[in-house]
Amino acid sequence: xxxxxxxxxxxxxxxxxxxxxxxxxxxxxxxxxxxxxxxxxxxxxxxxxxxxxxxxxxxxxxxxxxxxxxxxxxxxxxxxxxxxxxxxxxxxxxxxxxxxxxxxxxxxxxxxxxxxxxxxxxxxxxxxxxxxxxxxxxxxxxxxxxxxxxxxxxxxxxxxxxxxxxxxxxxxxxxxxxxxxxxxxxxxxxxxxxxxxxxxxxxxxxxxxxxxxxxxxxxxxxxxxxxxxxxxxxxxxxxxxxxxxxxxxxxxxxxxxxxxxxxxxxxxxxxxxxxxxxxxxxxxxxxxxxxxxxxxxxxxxxxxxxxxxxxxxxxxxxxxxxxxxxxxxxxxxxxxxxxxxxxxxxxxxxxxxxxxxxxxxxxxxxxxxxxxxxxxxxxxxxxxxxxxxxxxxxxxxxxxxxxxxxxxxxxxxxxxxxxxxxxxxxxxxxxxxxxxxxxxxxxxxxxxxxxxxxxxxxxxxxxxxxxxxxxx
Amino acid sequence: xxxxxxxxxxxxxxxxxxxxxxxxxxxxxxxxxxxxxxxxxxxxxxxxxxxxxxxxxxxxxxxxxxxxxxxxxxxxxxxxxxxxxxxxxxxxxxxxxxxxxxxxxxxxxxxxxxxxxxxxxxxxxxxxxxxxxxxxxxxxxxxxxxxxxxxxxxxxxxxxxxxxxxxxxxxxxxxxxxxxxxxxxxxxxxxxxxxxxxxxxxxxxxxxxxxxxxxxxxxxxxxxxxxxxxxxxxxxx
Numbered sequence: 001x002x003x004x005x006x007x008x009x010x011x012x013x014x015x016x017x018x019x020x021x022x023x024x025x026x027x028x029x030x031x032x033x034x035x036x037x038x039x040x041x042x043x044x045x046x047x048x049x050x051x052x053x054x055x056x057x058x059x060x061x062x063x064x065x066x067x068x069x070x071x072x073x074x075x076x077x078x079x080x081x082x083x084x085x086x087x088x089x090x091x092x093x094x095x096x097x098x099x100x101x102x103x104x105x106x107x108x109x110x111x112x113x114x115x116x117x118x119x120x121x122x123x124x125x126x127x128x129x130x131x132x133x134x135x136x137x138x139x140x141x142x143x144x145x146x147x148x149x150x151x152x153x154x155x156x157x158x159x160x161x162x163x164x165x166x167x168x169x170x171x172x173x174x175x176x177x178x179x180x181x182x183x184x185x186x187x188x189x190x191x192x193x194x195x196x197x198x199x200x201x202x203x204x205x206x207x208x209x210x211x212x213x214x215x216x217x218x219x220x221x222x223x224x225x226x227x228x229x230x231x232x233x234x235x236x237x238x239x240x241x242x243x244x245x246x247x248x249x250x251x252x253x254x255x256x257x258x259x260x261x262x263x264x265x266x267x268x269x270x271x272x273x274x275x276x277x278x279x280x281x282x283x284x285x286x287x288x289x290x291x292x293x294x295x296x297x298x299x300x301x302x303x304x305x306x307x308x309x310x311x312x313x314x315x316x317x318x319x320x321x322x323x324x325x326x327x328x329x330x331x332x333x334x335x336x337x338x339x340x341x342x343x344x345x346x347x348x349x350x351x352x353x354x355x356x357x358x359x360x361x362x363x364x365x366x367x368x369x370x371x372x373x374x375x376x377x378x379x380x381x382x383x384x385x386x387x388x389x390x391x392x393x394x395x396x397x398x399x400x401x402x403x404x405x406x407x408x409x410x411x412x413x414x415x416x417x418x419x420x421x422x423x424x425x426x427x428x429x430x431x432x433x434x435x436x437x438x439x440x441x442x443x444x445x446x447x448x449x450x451x452x453x454x455x456x457x458x459x460x461x462x463x464x465x466x467x468x469x470x471x472x
Numbered sequence: 473x474x475x476x477x478x479x480x481x482x483x484x485x486x487x488x489x490x491x492x493x494x495x496x497x498x499x500x501x502x503x504x505x506x507x508x509x510x511x512x513x514x515x516x517x518x519x520x521x522x523x524x525x526x527x528x529x530x531x532x533x534x535x536x537x538x539x540x541x542x543x544x545x546x547x548x549x550x551x552x553x554x555x556x557x558x559x560x561x562x563x564x565x566x567x568x569x570x571x572x573x574x575x576x577x578x579x580x581x582x583x584x585x586x587x588x589x590x591x592x593x594x595x596x597x598x599x600x601x602x603x604x605x606x607x608x609x610x611x612x613x614x615x616x617x618x619x620x621x622x623x624x625x626x627x628x629x630x631x632x633x634x635x636x637x638x639x640x641x642x643x644x645x646x647x648x649x650x651x652x653x654x655x656x657x658x659x660x661x662x663x664x665x666x667x668x669x670x671x672x673x674x675x676x677x678x679x680x681x682x683x684x685x686x687x688x689x690x691x692x693x694x695x696x697x698x699x700x701x702x703x704x705x706x707x708x709x
Contacts, residue, residue, distance in 0.1 A: 015644075015645070018646050019645050022649050325631055325632045326650070329649040329650060330649075364522075365639070365642050366643065367636070368632050368635065368637075368639045368647070368650070369639070370599035370603070370636070371600070371602075371603035372599075372603070372632070375603055388524075391520070391522030393522075394522055395521075403521075404523070407521065407526060408523075410518070410526075411518055411523070411529070414481070414533075415512075415529055415530065416512075417511065417512055420481070420512040424484070438682055440683070445641055448640075448641040449644070452648040452679075452680060453648075453651070453679030454679045454682040454683050455675075456486055456678075458485060459486070459488055459708070462484055462485055462488055463479050463484045463488035463491040463492065464484055464509060467507045467509070472509070
């Protein structure tokens with residue numbers, strides 16, 4: 001089977017990638033500012049809602065229902081889309097999905113396509129696959145365009161260029177568009193608008209993802225903030241939508257819950273600015289050819305995992321990224337995947353589906369298990385629990401290692417109070433290494449701790465010894 | 473009321489003064505405190521690092537040691553969280569285990585424990601106390617009632633300090649970056665003492681403050697609450 005492009009080939013493991021990112025002071029400053037702002041805005045947007053917890057429970061319940069009935073809902077969607085003049089394709093993996101899009105482009109003699117921001121197409125590496133096939137994909141989401149023009153990689157699910165500040169964006173635009181522009185946000189947006197408008201009017205094929213698909217009517221829903229997505233969804237003759245199979249909701253009534261949860265969680269908006277919905281093809285209005293590609297790419301395998309599959313409830317809001325203290329400091333590219341942050345740490349390894357992959361196996365450890373992600377997740381994904389679950393899988397895949405031997409020895413020691421106490425007394429000798437009650441340097445792996453933190457000298461008398469002498 | 477103390481392996485070994493403070497405090501409040509010597513570790517380190525199979529016998533052992541008690545008190549939100557929230561997922565039924573502030577406020581129904589602590593103090597609400605157990609503002613209510621204590625609010629208090637168990641080793645650089653921000657917030661308060669309900673987090677933040685000779689010390693909540701005018705807290709060497 002081909003390698004899943006959800007992770008970038010050659011990415012270092014998380015700790016190694018993070019080391020580089022942590023030293024990038026510009027990145028640190030950009031992220032500190034951006035995540036701090038969006039965190040505060042989300043918190044106030046959510047605080048306005050008296051029924052927020054009830055909405056979260058509904059979102060969780062609807063998605064759990066969908067995940068348990070995909071075999072019914074997906075054929076229902078296919079039937080509804082087909083009945084309304086659309087064509088449904090099924091793709092097992094990235095390679096199949098990319099081949100379908102490329103074939104459809106060729107059938108329409110397209111050498112260029114405009115794209116609506118989409119995580120599914122980023123996950124399958126569609127742009128690169130199309131480029132190899134002689135078709136150039138143009139990203140029309142402003143942040144996605146910044147990443148594309150900068151020959152960069154995304155670092156956030158919602159704002160893929162969050163790691164860039166406006167002066168860096170100005171530099172990219174000047175270099176790639178051959179223009180002179182200020183670093184005022186309005187001027188930068190205007191430059192992008194002029195660059196893209198021509199593309200919207202001349203390009204015949206558009207590619208999008210989908211935020212939701214309503215199974216009983218076959219309606220596809222895309223939420224965006226700029227209106228560029230709507231240009232792509234309405235102006236070209238042919239529209240190709242790539243959608244993960246978990247993006248379904250059973251009915252319009254279910255959609256209502258997510259149209260409340262998603263905007264407040266992601267952009268801190270009360271209502272989403274541009275919500276586009278289409279059902280098959282409408283003669284004389286909008287694209288006259290509509291293709292829906294239903295993508296698996298590791299999702300069915302993840303569904304088998306009773307703990308891990310809750311990651312498939314994700315609606316890609318990014319709230320977990322914005323509150324994550326690890327993400328705020330390392331940025332998204334350290335995760336080596338289009339899905340960064342806490343959700344990436346649990347989704348990416350599952351989509352890769354191979355814990356022998358060292359990079360993927362390092363991701364569940366990219367968390368202090370502080371639980372801030374679970375607290376904000378609009379569909380209540382218990383990310384810390386999935387992280388420890390996947391860590392157990394990583395440990396099993398790794399087999400015998402210095403760490404596993406040490407852990408086994410520690411567990412053996414803890415299983416008996418007498419052994420524990422002997423070890424405690426032996427360990428207390430470490431106080432001989434101490435000066436002024438502190439140990440400042442330990443051999444590896446303790447050196448990882450003492451590189452930045454002192455260790456208190458273990459006291460000569462443990463609590464249990466004191467208890468035995470005084471109370472026993 | 474009869475209570476058992478689960479000291480936790482870290483406090484038993486490195487911070488006996490905290491466990492002694494819990495005993496002193498609970499006895500002052502009329503409890504009869506037991507310390508079953510068969511106790512060791514709750515198994516959290518193993519579980520959180522991915523060694524689930526090693527954590528199961530430790531969870532069973534914990535239950536065997538404490539099952540005859542109506543209440544177990546631990547000076548740690550993290551270890552109490554392991555027992556209450558994780559043990560059921562391991563198929564081990566948890567013995568009713570309380571983090572110290574929960575026990576004082578919810579079970580004993582006290583917020584003024586008669587303590588005296590003449591220092592400027594700021595408080596870090598540890599992640600597992602806050603998000604796993606939901607202790608809320610119970611520790612702050614207890615601290616507010618301590619006489620002579622000058623309580624100052626910690627900015628960005630709810631942000632993780634970067635400890636995270638083996639995270640501090642496996643991702644030492646990221647952990648340190650988180651620690652730097654936590655230390656900045658602590659120093660911004662002008663407090664002399666940083667307190668928390670978990671010695672693990674305090675070992676992390678305190679280890680950083682000590683390395684930088686920052687002039688702020690860490691003191692577990694139990695030691696502040698145990699301190700009285702007649703028998704005041706003294707720094708252990």
